[in-house]
Amino acid sequence: MVKAFRPVNLDEALNIRKENRVIPIAGGTDLMVQKRRWAGLTPSFEYPLLFIGHIEELRGIRIQDDRLRIGSASSFNELLENTLTPSVLKDAISGMASYPIRNMATIGGNICNASPAGDTLPVLYSLDAVLILSSLKGERRIPIEEFIKGPGITNLKDDEILKGIEIPQYDFDLYFYKKVGIGKVTSLSKISFLGLANITDDRIKDIKVSFGAVAPSVVRSREIESRIKELDREEIVKEFNNIKEMYSELIAPIDDARSTAHYRKVISLRLLEAFLTKEVQ
Ligand SMILES: Cc1cc2nc3c(=O)[nH]c(=O)nc-3n(C[C@H](O)[C@H](O)[C@H](O)COP(=O)(O)OP(=O)(O)OC[C@H]3O[C@@H](n4cnc5c(N)ncnc54)[C@H](O)[C@@H]3O)c2cc1C
Known part of the structure; x- marks a missing residue:
């Protein structure tokens, strides 16, 4: 009992x-x-x-x-x-x-x-x-x-x-949320990604980026966010490889029943790219 x-x-x-x-x-x-x-x-x-x-x-x-x-x-x-x-x-x-x-x-x-x-x-x-x-x-x-x-x-x-x-209570101009699961949308995450941004006069005024299921706990870096802030849209595209490299060092996924570490790393960085070079543009 x-x-x-x-x-x-x-x-x-x-x-x-x-x-x-x-x-x-x-x-x-x-x-x-x-x-x-x-x-x-x-x-x-x-x-x-x-x-x-x-x-x-x-x-x-x-x-x-x-x-x-x-x-x-x-x-x-x-x-x-x-x-x-x-x-x-x-x-x-x-x-x-x-x-x-x-x-x-x-x-x-x-x-x-x-x-x-x-x-x-x-x-x-x-x-x-x-x-x-x-x-x-x-x-x-x-x-x-x-x-x-x-x-x-x-x-x-x-x-x-x-x-x-x-x-x-925040207001964001845009948000980009993606969950990658196994087939069904309601399955547990292989990866999740959230990007929030406020853009004024073509410049990023505020940005918040978080990755789920790619490290022992959620990956969010205020330091990297502060380096992205104040960039304009063209500068983001130019700086993207450096930004990706900085996040890449924090993303440390594992192989498990749902996915492989390699897949998680590649896809999470692609989601970052989609957010910064397409959604924010
Ligand atoms: C079929 C199925 C599908 C699921 N799909 C998903 C999914 O897609 N995404 C996802 O994230 N999760 C998923 N889950 C996991 C689960 O439903 C969630 O994590 C859920 O939010 C747990 O909440 P709970 O109230 O049931 O937690 P419980 O099982 O009651 O508790 C979980 C833990 O939290 C502690 N706890 C709970 N409340 C408190 C509190 N107020 N203070 C201190 N400690 C507390 C408990 O002691 C325990 O350690 C799934 C689970 C099942 C069974």
Whole structure:
């Protein structure tokens, strides 16, 4: 039998988290697959489960202090249906899993699972998402790129729960999002790519570029972005090989069941090229 807690609110959940070694479970779409056993047997967990998907304080999508605030237990279908959700996040979500899975799967679970192929992650990196982590001591805020340390590894402390995600309200002139999966659009990513840009008077005023599934965690470089900023369209074409070289050093994919490292590297750099030399032009 699986032992579990079902707290009525966040405070109770945080108390349980502090007093016991537990595994938070929101939609369970990652955990139930990771911990499955032979047909007919219940999944096996090392510690009791802490159900959090129903907790009111972890739900809801709203604007607060000029920022979009998304509760960690918001399901993908809730995000798709909400008018406040940025289009680029909706695009990424609509290519994820199937409708029933999207009813259960949460954005907080996608973040805390910290898979290099997590499809919301390149979007959240590019949108400068900040995570709100709650414990009985209070809340702390941390940029997503400091939270995710590697495949399945995060900065989450044993007494914390991811409460929500804050996203500054950006407007972009253009965005270019591509997910390369296996055949079906709803399969896990081999590669994903997101480019956002603001262009004024032919010059790039702001640019954000993120690659998913090509390294232990999302590849985004503010340093390279700042070198692309202020280039005009002609300069980008001239500088493209240098820019590609800089990204190439950061892209370190692996061979796995879904793809090869070589394919991932070649295609992700082609997507960069398509963004910078076609979309931005
Ligand atoms: C058939 C299928 C297809 C899928 N397709 C895709 C896809 O296309 N793209 C993709 O990115 N993913 C996909 N997934 C993976 C999965 O659905 C997502 O990663 C989902 O977002 C996980 O959310 P969850 O609420 O189900 O997480 P859970 O399984 O509940 O939890 C995942 C991890 O996060 C932790 N956790 C969850 N919420 C919190 C919180 N608030 N605070 C602290 N820790 C927390 C849990 O302890 C666990 O370690 C697929 C899964 C299945 C089964």
